[in-house]
Amino acid sequence: MTAKLPEPWLRGTLTEVPPVLRAVLHALELCWNDVQRFCEGLSSEELNMSPLGLPSVAFHLKHIARSTDRLLSYAEGRTLGDDQLAAKQSELDATSTRAELFSELDAALKRSAVRIRGFSASRLDEVRLVGKKQLPTTVAGLLVHVADHAQRHVGQAVTTSKIVLAQRR
Numbered sequence: 001m002t003a004k005l006p007e008p009w010l011r012g013t014l015t016e017v018p019p020v021l022r023a024v025l026h027a028l029e030l031c032w033n034d035v036q037r038f039c040e041g042l043s044s045e046e047l048n049m050s051p052l053g054l055p056s057v058a059f060h061l062k063h064i065a066r067s068t069d070r071l072l073s074y075a076e077g078r079t080l081g082d083d084q085l086a087a088k089q090s091e092l093d094a095t096s097t098r099a100e101l102f103s104e105l106d107a108a109l110k111r112s113a114v115r116i117r118g119f120s121a122s123r124l125d126e127v128r129l130v131g132k133k134q135l136p137t138t139v140a141g142l143l144v145h146v147a148d149h150a151q152r153h154v155g156q157a158v159t160t161s162k163i164v165l166a167q168r169r
Contacts, residue, residue, distance in 0.1 A: 008030050013026075035105065048095070064154065074128050
């Protein structure tokens with residue numbers, strides 16, 4: 001049996017990355033670890049189930065991948081593209097396979113890590129505008145929200161997966 005590693009933020013990794021960026025990267029790494037751990041063994045059908053009317057695990061996995069991309073676009077000072085808006089509209093689609101879901105999330109988290117490493121700690125206070133209403137925040141605010149938002153949806157995915165597994169019995 002393999003020893004369980006401590007959570008990413010307790011592993012002493014990414015010390016070359018500024019602290020705020022490091023914390024966000026660690027949160028996304030934990031996100032991936034938890035998804036793999038708690039969704040292990042769920043079939044494509046089970047990942048797309050909506051037990052008790054809850055959003056499916058598939059929704060949460062797609063939402064983590066796609067919302068992270070959108071939030072990072074805002075942090076980079078860009079508006080959302082048509083492709084990002086179309087992807088947002090398809091998050092509730094319940095036809096994704098397990099392989100598609102895990103591949104999309106893995107690729108999105110890897111791309112996000114590269115993008116996050118591209119931010120300068122000296123520019124974290126820069127103002128950014130979010131959404132149609134152009135609400136003000138900062139680069140740091142968006143990056144911290146990337147971590148918070150991903151973790152929130154991982155928690156919901158884990159809870160839903162536990163319900164799906166309990167209904168198997």
